[in-house]
Amino acid sequence: MTDNSASSKRFRVTLVRVMSVQVVTLLLLWWMQSWFSRS
Amino acid sequence: MHWLNWLIVVGWLSYVVITGLRRSTGTKQIEGYFLANRSLPWWAVGLSVMATQLSAVTMIGTTGQGATDGMRFVQFYFGLPLAMVILGVTLVPFLHGAKVYTAYEYLERRFDAKTRSLTAFLFLISRGLSCGTIIAAPAVVFSAIFGWPVTLSVAVIGIPAVLYTMVGGVQAVTWVDVKQMVLIVAALLAVAITLLVQIPVSPADALHIAGAGGRLNVFDFSFTLKNQYTFWSGIIGGTFLMLSYFGTDQSQVQRYLAAKSVDQARTSLLISAYWKIPLQALVLLVGVLVFVFYQFERPPLLFNPAHERAVRAAEGGLYSQLEAKYTGDLATREQAARAYVAAHDRGDDQAAAAASNRLHLAEDSANVVRAQALDMAHRVTGQKSADVNYVIPRFVLAHLPIGLVGIFVAAVIAAAMNAISGELNSLSTTTVFDFYRRWIRADGPDEHFVIVSRVSTAIWGFFACVVATYSANLGSLIEVVNTYGSFFYGSILGVFVLAMMKWVRGTPAFIALIAGMLAVAAVNRLAPSVAFLWYNVVGAVTVFVVGIVLSLPGAGRNTVRTGV
Numbered sequence: 288m289t290d291n292s293a294s295s296k297r298f299r300v301t302l303v304r305v306m307s308v309q310v311v312t313l314l315l316l317w318w319m320q321s322w323f324s325r326s
Numbered sequence: 327m328h329w330l331n332w333l334i335v336v337g338w339l340s341y342v343v344i345t346g347l348r349r350s351t352g353t354k355q356i357e358g359y360f361l362a363n364r365s366l367p368w369w370a371v372g373l374s375v376m377a378t379q380l381s382a383v384t385m386i387g388t389t390g391q392g393a394t395d396g397m398r399f400v401q402f403y404f405g406l407p408l409a410m411v412i413l414g415v416t417l418v419p420f421l422h423g424a425k426v427y428t429a430y431e432y433l434e435r436r437f438d439a440k441t442r443s444l445t446a447f448l449f450l451i452s453r454g455l456s457c458g459t460i461i462a463a464p465a466v467v468f469s470a471i472f473g474w475p476v477t478l479s480v481a482v483i484g485i486p487a488v489l490y491t492m493v494g495g496v497q498a499v500t501w502v503d504v505k506q507m508v509l510i511v512a513a514l515l516a517v518a519i520t521l522l523v524q525i526p527v528s529p530a531d532a533l534h535i536a537g538a539g540g541r542l543n544v545f546d547f548s549f550t551l552k553n554q555y556t557f558w559s560g561i562i563g564g565t566f567l568m569l570s571y572f573g574t575d576q577s578q579v580q581r582y583l584a585a586k587s588v589d590q591a592r593t594s595l596l597i598s599a600y601w602k603i604p605l606q607a608l609v610l611l612v613g614v615l616v617f618v619f620y621q622f623e624r625p626p627l628l629f630n631p632a633h634e635r636a637v638r639a640a641e642g643g644l645y646s647q648l649e650a651k652y653t654g655d656l657a658t659r660e661q662a663a664r665a666y667v668a669a670h671d672r673g674d675d676q677a678a679a680a681a682s683n684r685l686h687l688a689e690d691s692a693n694v695v696r697a698q699a700l701d702m703a704h705r706v707t708g709q710k711s712a713d714v715n716y717v718i719p720r721f722v723l724a725h726l727p728i729g730l731v732g733i734f735v736a737a738v739i740a741a742a743m744n745a746i747s748g749e750l751n752s753l754s755t756t757t758v759f760d761f762y763r764r765w766i767r768a769d770g771p772d773e774h775f776v777i778v779s780r781v782s783t784a785i786w787g788f789f790a791c792v793v794a795t796y797s798a799n800l801g802s803l804i805e806v807v808n809t810y811g812s813f814f815y816g817s818i819l820g821v822f823v824l825a826m827m828k829w830v831r832g833t834p835a836f837i838a839l840i841a842g843m844l845a846v847a848a849v850n851r852l853a854p855s856v857a858f859l860w861y862n863v864v865g866a867v868t869v870f871v872v873g874i875v876l877s878l879p880g881a882g883r884n885t886v887r888t889g890v
Contacts, residue, residue, distance in 0.1 A: 298592055302411060305596045309407045312604045316400070316544045323530075323537035 327472075327723075327731065334732030335739070338509065339486060342740055345505060346490025346498035346747070376598045376605075377503035380510055382463040382742035384609055389517075390714040392613020393620075396541035398555045400607045402859070405564030409572060410599040412565075414592040417573045417822060422588045427759045429579040429822070436825045438832035439764065444839055445818055446760035449576055450753060452814045454786060457749040458793020464742040465794055467719045467735070470631050480794045487743040488787035491750045492780045496584055499747045506737075506744045513737030514612060516730045517722065521615040524725060525622065531667045532618045538666055538682045539621075539689060541614045544607075554857040563859030566866050567812060570819035577752035616721050621663040623725075627652050627696065629716035633703040640706045645699070652695045659688035746790065750783050757782040813850075816862035817842030820869025827874075834876030835869075842869035 391399045426432045430449070434442035461484050468479035490498050525532050536542050546556045553559070572578045572595065582591035627649050628634040637645050662684035669677035700713060722734045758779045767774075821839050824830045845868040846861045 297589060298414065298596075301593055301596050302414075305407060305410070305600050308600055309603055312607065313404075316397070316607060319533070320397075320537075320542050320544045323533040323542050324540075 327735070328728045330728050331732030331735065334729065335736045338736040338740060339743075342502055342505065342743065343486045343490050346494045346502045348494075376601065377507045377510070377741075377744050380507070380605065380609075380741060381460055381745035382467075382738045383460055383745070384606070385510065385514070385738050385741055386463050386467060386715050386718055388606065388609045389613035389616065390717040392541070392610035393616040393717045394613075394714050396536075396539075396614060396617075397544045397607065397610050398546055400544060400603065400610055401546065401555050401557055401560035402564055403568075403603050403606050404557065404560035405562070405566070406568045406602050407599045408561070408565050409568035410595045412569060413573045414595055416826065418582060418592050418595060419588045420826070421579060422583060422585070422591045426583070428576050428756050429574050430576070430756065430760045433821065433825060434764075436832075437835045441821065441832055441836045441839065442760060443764070444836060445574075445821055446756050448814045448818060448839075448843075449574075450756055452811055453575065453577060453749055453753055454789050455793055456811060457746055457753070457786070457790040459797045460742055460745045460749070461790055461794035462797040463715065464738045466715050467738055470716055470719050470723075473632070477795055480791045483739055483742055484746065484787055484791045484794070487746040488750060488784060491747040491754075491787075492783045495776075495779075496580060496751055499744070499751050500581070500584070502747065503744045506740045509733070509737045510741050513730075513734045514609065516733055517718070517726065518608075518612050518615065520726055520730065521612070521619055525615065525619050527622075527667050531670070532615065534670055535618050535621055535663050535666065535685075536614045538663075538685055539617060541617050551853075551857060551860055552855040554859070556857075559857050559859040563857070563862050566816055566819060566862035567859060570815035570822075570862060570866070571811065574818050574822050575752075575815070576756045577749050580752050580755055581748075613718070616717060619721070619725075622660055624653065624656055626720060627699045628703055629713045629720045630703070631716070631720070633707055633709070633713075636707050637699070637703050641702060645702065648695055648699050648702070652692060652699075655688050655692035655695060659685060659692060662688055746787075750786055750790070753786040754779045754783040757786070812858045812861040813846055814843065814865070816865025816867075817846065817869050818865075819862070820866040820873070823866070823870055824873040830873050830877045834873050837876055838869040838871075838873035841872040842866070 388399065421429060421432055424432050424435070426435075428446070430442045430446040433445055461480055462476075464483050465476050465479035468474055468482065469476050472479075490502065522529055522532075527535070533542065546553065547558070548556055549558050550556065551559075582594055585591035585594055626634065627645075628637065662681050666678055666681035666685055669675075669681050703709075703713075719738075722731055726734060758775055762778055762782070763775065817839055820842050821835055824835050824838065842865040846865045849856055849861060849864050
């Protein structure tokens with residue numbers, strides 16, 4: 288049970304990190320499109 | 327090519343092949359050959375999955391896509407992180423815990439042999455075709471650089487990859503992938519730095535020019551089935567494609583089946599999702615910078631040097647006229663680009679808007695001339711134009727310093743080899759376990775099956791090389807690879823989804839799979855303008871609905887095998 292809890296926690300931590308990177312990337316891409324595509 | 331570049335190419339390829347062959351220890355038993363004795367650490371599996379995704383098709387096709395079409399292609403990958411999360415909590419624990427060699431072996435346990443065989447067969451066909459297309463990408467580079475026949479280029483790339491895959495199995499594939507990632511990232515960085523140094527404006531101004539040229543439009547929120555790359559096709563269609571590809575395609579499943587534990591398997595999947603979107607965005611950005619570079623440096627009218635030679639020989643006079651017109655448009659475009667940057671820097675929005683308008687007009691005029699040149703090339707050569715695939719190779723050969731050219735060429739070939747090796751290994755695994763062992767000879771010593779797998783690796787390698795020879799001129803290769811896949815992936819995903827519903831029976835699943843593919847074929851035939859990403863949704867939903875409906879009458883008396 289302890290191993291399962293540790294595994295789940297590790298998976299959740301990794302999940303948060305991965306999704307954070309995606310969100311940050313999408314925000315950067317959005318900013319790039321908005322800022323550099325202005326006339 | 328300068329001898330130093332050759333030295334780098336030959337040296338790196340030799341290192342890679344030797345690394346792969348050295349991994350053959352511990353591969354005489356099937357557990358070692360196919361699953362690396364389930365000993366691979368999560369970071370190696372993760373990097374290996376990423377390496378397979380960052381193939382030669384990415385280095386040539388995606389960069390070319392960025393140069394000609396801009397950043398919007400990155401939307402294609404928006405579904406990937408979602409898919410990885412879903413798989414991590416559903417299919418991955420399922421399959422890893424099942425202790426199977428292939429994803430399709432699980433389908434027989436769950437449904438029946440015919441469903442397993444049909445699904446495995448579809449995988450073999452789609453992956454075999456895609457493998458050929460992946461070989462074609464660097465073969466195109468070689469043909470452009472050295473004037474070799476495509477057949478020779480294909481053999482030079484295919485044979486080493488087949489060799490170390492045959493000998494070393496999944497261990498060779500994985501550890502070579504890890505080393506290749508270093509070279510590939512280095513090569514892309516080299517191209518990016520060269521561009522930034524040689525573009526005569528600041529990086530910020532370069533991005534403004536790219537923006538003015540429409541190359542930085544990442545997000546397209548229009549909901550239209552016909553537009554290939556939109557936010558919605560990426561999030562919805564892309565999620566379905568990625569679920570199927572990473573969840574059910576043996577070339578990916580095999581990697582996480584080889585992980586030490588379920589937790590490591592799930593983590594390896596997430597790790598490969600970590601950098602996919604950022605990496606693809608960077609690759610596209612390299613292509614966009616090439617677009618900016620060519621605002622200030624005259625690009626060739628035709629990027630494919632073989633087509634250019636053929637057109638000059640056949641219609642030299644007309645081609646020269648087009649070149650003269652093209653040069654004029656490019657000069658106007660360059661003036662407009664410089665005027666835009668100057669106006670932007672001094673904050674004169676009105677002048678910047680006027681310059682941007684002139685830039686667009688000059689760009690449109692130049693594109694008309696290019697279209698005429700491409701038509702001419704098509705007429706003269708009889709080949710469909712695949713100019714987009716030559717943009718980066720042409721730039722690298724003409725403008726990268728000695729040494730860096732060798733690194734880029736080596737990286738392209740190496741990237742192709744690591745993609746091919748993974749594909750070949752999984753094709754061989756499925757052939758051995760889902761067909762040979764299932765239908766021809768179930769029992770035998772491990773050594774016998776390892777030998778059979780080596781033979782099947784060679785056969786699939788030959789098949790892929792034949793496909794590569796004919797794929798070389800099929801348009802943007804990254805699109806070709808994914809179009810092939812989208813014909814089948816959605817339907818295959820649907821079958822695995824049905825597998826998770828315990829009351830669905832074998833024969834309904836089989837019929838549903840066929841119905842899914844027929845539905846995709848119908849959409850392709852009757853509504854050809856529908857973007858290929860949506861095929862995945864069509865296939866998956868059709869299989870799911872038909873499977874559920876056909877199972878309903880028997881649900882109460884089900885004799886479903888659920889043992890895993």
